[in-house]
Amino acid sequence: MREIEVSRITDVIERLCMEANEHLPEDIKCAIKDCREKEDGAIACGILDNIIENFEIADAENVPICQDTGMACIFLEIGQDVHFVGGSLSEAVDEGVRRGYEKGYLRKSVVKDPVLRGNTGDNTPAMLYTEIVPGEQVKITVGPKGFGSENMSAIRMFKPSAGLQGIKDFILETVETAGPNPCPPMVVGVGIGGTFDKAALLAKKALMRPINVPNEDPFYADLEAEMLNKINCLGIGPQGFGGRTTALGLNIETMPTHIAGMPCAINISCHVTRHKTEVI
Ligand code: SF4
Structure with missing residues (x-):
């Protein structure tokens, strides 16, 4: 059995919230550039050029790629031989989101109630999905999702x-x-x-x-x-x-x-x- 302090989960999620919002994955960047090569219409080419310039600026200056920094979808693949210590796992996840969105100046887009609305002010709660897998590691994926x-x-x-x-x-x-x-x-x-x-x-x-x-x-x-x-x-x-x-x-x-x-x-x-x- 491997013990993991939940504060480690908080720290990783804090960082991943910022990195995911500032840097597009390489496969997406390559696909956008490939598509630009295949387009011949002036408007389509111009828009793809803008999109490429936008993600390159986000990469270089560590700023969000889009103003909608999304709901924080968090996937945890938890090894069945892991024992979390030091507090509540779901609270640790929310704390990571709270800190990441504050530190990264990311827009807080979550409302307290789907009908009555009212911003929660810190982009929590996270949308948390957990899966139990063999082993003693934890795979953490942060996928901010725009609406x-x-x-x-x-x-x-x-x-x-x-x-x-x-x-x-x-x-x-x-x-x-x-x-x-x-x-x-x-x-x-x-x-x-x-x-x-x-x-x-x-x-x-x-x-x-x-x-x-x-x-x-x-x-x-x-x-x-x-x-x-x-x-x-x-x-x-x-x-x-x-x-x-x-x-x-x-x-x-x-x-x-x-x-x-x-x-x-x-x-x-x-x-x-x-x-x-x-x-x-
Ligand atoms: S769908 Fe939302 S997150 Fe995606 S580019 Fe448009 S505004 Fe940004």
Whole structure:
């Protein structure tokens, strides 16, 4: 059994909140630059140039890439031989978010009540997802999620008879409906299987996988490539002004489901698809 002080979790999350908001992952930066090469329209090229200049300034000056610094989605993969000491784990996570958003001058975007509103003032509570895995390490991923794109996400409880075509149509319909709202070029996370809630979590987790790493299952890797191509044929383009680049990547995560269903969730993200991971 390995003991870990929860204050270590706080320290790592504090730092990752800032780093994730200031530095885009390399796979996203490369994809944006590749797309810029493929565009020939003046408006699309100009927008992608602005996006590239923006993330380069954020990198150089350690400032947020976007004004919407998101809700702090925190994924903890906890080794089953870890024993946390020194206080509450969930309070330690919130403290890390509180400190990171304060120290990094990141916008606090969380309200106390979904209907009555009222800013919590410190971007807490974090959206915390925990998973127990073998071993004695803890993998911490911070993925700040903006809501221009989160709002365009969708879930549907398909009957199995809808088949693969039903899922393909749903993906295209969701992206088309999203249009310019999620600040394209977007990243599309798809979760298929499980229950209503698990499908949504799979879709969110799909956004944490680098977009240059295909699904390990060749069937789903092919589906990812096919749907990315189809999305980019929609012509929505950078920021919705038309062009070849509507999505930078599309990741699919799946799990077993009930014989009577085929849940499918689509979590839309923007060109600022941020996440940062550390293992302790
Ligand atoms: S959708 Fe993304 S790029 Fe657009 S405002 Fe929100 S976080 Fe920023």
